[in-house]
Amino acid sequence: xxxxxxxxxxxxxFRRTGPxxxxxxGCSMTKAQKEVGKSLxxxxxxxxxxxxxxxxxxxxGRYAHxxxxxxxxxxxxxxxxxxxxxxxx
Numbered sequence: 001x002x003x004x005x006x007x008x009x010x011x012x013x014f015r016r017t018g019p020x021x022x023x024x025x026g027c028s029m030t031k032a033q034k035e036v037g038k039s040l041x042x043x044x045x046x047x048x049x050x051x052x053x054x055x056x057x058x059x060x061g062r063y064a065h066x067x068x069x070x071x072x073x074x075x076x077x078x079x080x081x082x083x084x085x086x087x088x089x
Contacts, residue, residue, distance in 0.1 A: 004046040005079040006037050007053040009069040016060070027066055028057045047082040054088060 011026025021030045029037065033053070040046045057063035067088055074081050 003079055004043050004050070004082055005070070005074040005077060006034075006046075007050050007066075007070065008034065008037070009066060009073055016062070023060065026069070027053065028060055028063050029053060043080070047084060050082050051084045054084060 007027045007029060008024075009026045011024060013025045014022035014031065015025050016023040016028075021032070023030055024034075037046075037049055040049055054066075057066055067085060070085060071081060074085075
């Protein structure tokens with residue numbers, strides 16, 4: 001199975017604050033979530049993590065730019081696009 005890309009889209013600026021700390025303006029993840037994402041090896045777990053990040057983005061708002069940027073980055077790297085991202089469109 002092809003590897004999945006991290007939800008990170010390469011912006012990595014922590015300015016938006018929330019209950020869990022500062023969130024990245026690019027992907028909505030906290031620094032702790034970014035560390036967890038790096039440790040996930042199984043595609044099924046990464047897909048679940050991406051679904052969690054997307055739910056977080058939806059709850060926080062202001063992340064409409066993420067999905068097109070993620071798709072572009074995944075396709076450029078030749079990575080599989082998770083079904084949860086494809087269905088969100």
